[in-house]
Amino acid sequence: MHSVRERESAPPTGGRHRSSHRRERPRRRGRTALVAGLVTVGLLGSAAFFLDGGRGDTTGAAPHPRGTVRTSPTPTPAPSRTPPSSPTPTPPPSSPAPTSTPTSTRIDVPATGPGTFVTARAGGAKVGRGTRLLRYAVQVETGLDISPDRAANEMADILAAPRGWARNGVSSFQLVGAGQPYDLMVKIATPGTADALCWAGIHQDTHGEYNCEIPDGVVVNLKRWVKGSPTFDGPIHEYRALIVNHEMGHFLDYTHQTCAGPGQLAPVMMQQIKGLHGCVANAWPYDRNGDLVTGPPA
Numbered sequence: 001m002h003s004v005r006e007r008e009s010a011p012p013t014g015g016r017h018r019s020s021h022r023r024e025r026p027r028r029r030g031r032t033a034l035v036a037g038l039v040t041v042g043l044l045g046s047a048a049f050f051l052d053g054g055r056g057d058t059t060g061a062a063p064h065p066r067g068t069v070r071t072s073p074t075p076t077p078a079p080s081r082t083p084p085s086s087p088t089p090t091p092p093p094s095s096p097a098p099t100s101t102p103t104s105t106r107i108d109v110p111a112t113g114p115g116t117f118v119t120a121r122a123g124g125a126k127v128g129r130g131t132r133l134l135r136y137a138v139q140v141e142t143g144l145d146i147s148p149d150r151a152a153n154e155m156a157d158i159l160a161a162p163r164g165w166a167r168n169g170v171s172s173f174q175l176v177g178a179g180q181p182y183d184l185m186v187k188i189a190t191p192g193t194a195d196a197l198c199w200a201g202i203h204q205d206t207h208g209e210y211n212c213e214i215p216d217g218v219v220v221n222l223k224r225w226v227k228g229s230p231t232f233d234g235p236i237h238e239y240r241a242l243i244v245n246h247e248m249g250h251f252l253d254y255t256h257q258t259c260a261g262p263g264q265l266a267p268v269m270m271q272q273i274k275g276l277h278g279c280v281a282n283a284w285p286y287d288r289n290g291d292l293v294t295g296p297p298a
């Protein structure tokens with residue numbers, strides 16, 4: 001989860017400078033003159049080579065404007081820089097469990113991956129009565145032991161839960177499969193790839209630990225999806241609900257909040273992984289009475 005939204009412009013490409021030298025060869029006769037001429041030409045050629053200079057080529061892609069509908073998810077290579085940051089995931093308490101079986105937590109979490117993604121084919125019906133529709137697709141980094149379709153269905157269950165964002169009467173959500181138009185993409189990525197994507201998207205360091213929201217998407221750190229949070233001891237599906245609800249909350253224009261008071265439920269927009277400050281961990285926007293859980297601005 002992140003606290004700022006910055007765009008990073010493309011760095012300039014490097015240019016190439018060439019220099020050339022031309023000499024007249026002195027007219028001399030005889031074998032000695034010929035050998036001297038050849039030696040001179042060789043030395044001048046070497047000098048021209050070293051004076052020619054190197055070639056730099058730096059390229060980058062500016063993030064797409066927020067709200068743009070994308071239609072053909074393509075493999076996303078991870079940028080070369082992979083610095084990390086300190087904004088995102090969070091812990092949760094007891095709440096409605098998703099109806100689909102959560103992805104196994106006994107899987108390997110590589111430090112980094114290829115930076116390409118497989119898009120889930122799963123789709124679903126619109127959930128929520130609101131007119132503000134967010135269509136989302138789900139991708140999983142290539143080679144991970146996670147089914148993109150199962151992960152997508154688990155996210156769909158979270159967004160359709162009675163205490164989820166669909167309850168607000170303003171928003172609705174729809175899972176769409178590969179090749180369908182979408183408003184945002186949710187990517188599950190290895191820590192290294194997540195760092196690279198968060199850095200490229202919002203210039204934010206995620207330290208191999210956190211999730212983030214980027215233009216037109218959400219990056220979920222595989223480590224958090226599989227292992228949960230060190231500050232949360234509940235079931236893994238509860239923590240995943242917190243990830244999805246927190247990041248989706250940013251797309252609904254909610255900003256970070258903090259604890260409203262000791263013993264109260266932590267707002268879902270609180271960065272609970274950084275500490276609960278007396279609150280009780282909570283994965284859902286609404287409490288069991290249907291009231292929105294809020295707190296002071298962070």
